[in-house]
Amino acid sequence: MLPNSLGVPCKADRLTVARSEEELLSALRRHGSDLVLLGGCSNVILPRRLRRPVCLVATRGVDVRRDGDRFLVTASAGENWHGLVRWTLGQGLFGLENLALIPGSVGAAPIQNIGAYGVELAERVESVRVFDRVRGEVGRLPPERCQFGYRTSMFKSEPERYAVLDLTLRLDRRGRRVLDYPDVDRELRRLGWRNPNPRQVAEAVIRVRRRKLPDPRTWGNVGSFFKNPVVRASEAERLASSVPGLVRHAFGSGVKLAAAQLIDLCGWKGYHAGTVGVWHRQPLVLVNRGAATADDFLALARTLRESVLQRFRVPLELEPTVVSDSGAV
């Protein structure tokens, strides 16, 4: 059985664990695009059975070198993301504090360009070292080649092509604090930290996350089940005229809405049906109430999506990757 944060049963017929880069490259060369790569399994919806070969990336290693007044931190794909955040803070290297406590591995972080509390990974990336399964070679990509966007990247759009080997981040000692997120700001005030250092920002983020999000060990989940939808400005205006207090943020040439608010307005917050439910403190999070399968989650997700579509004419897109024997979605 493949442990995963959603807590759904998944039997992988052919499972290997790559503890070194040689092992990982050898599995990639052997199985090519057929190989399913997984890290912490905290952003995937897994089927009951996977016949494709699966490789858990467990490579380790963190290295830091100076580059002028910046520090370049390189971490292997199998390192734990939050462990890396804690390590950088311990070294007095700042820039990742808002991304504290995001579950999963370093290698998966660039896949959906993880983001939280006003910061996206892309803002800190110096380069991503990958194995390109089409060309059969290792290469290092600067961020402008990765097509990072909101919860997406070139790696997510071409899931069978790139394997992330390691990630290099650009950090510094000054700490450009990003404090404009209301929940974090409120928590810092509550703690009485008026001019917080990056470690205190991380502490506030951790406290907010622990309060708002269910612990996957108790309530299986993948964090946000849907992305926040981005709509045209005219569409946002149309909605705002009929939805008082509609949350909207300018985003590129469009407007980003809050999927949680739309789901909440449809009355789904706290809803549960048998094995699955909608988290009562954050309706973007769907939880396993015991013995749920991928199909149960996908059925509930479809219901929420249809409900939001019917009421607001806004389509919601899944955030986690649906893994199957025919490929990743």
Ligand SMILES: Cc1cc2nc3c(=O)[nH]c(=O)nc-3n(C[C@H](O)[C@H](O)[C@H](O)COP(=O)(O)OP(=O)(O)OC[C@H]3O[C@@H](n4cnc5c(N)ncnc54)[C@H](O)[C@@H]3O)c2cc1C
């Ligand atoms: C409670 C909770 C809170 C969360 N909060 C956030 C949040 O605030 N922000 C956010 O962005 N995400 C959040 N997530 C989602 C998740 O933590 C991130 O997406 C994380 O990066 C997934 O890491 P993982 O190692 O578990 O990836 P996995 O679930 O194992 O894999 C995810 C995808 O990445 C691919 N992949 C994994 N490793 C590699 C590799 N080395 N090379 C190529 N492809 C690879 C997989 O094939 C799959 O498509 C949350 C999840 C949970 C459970």
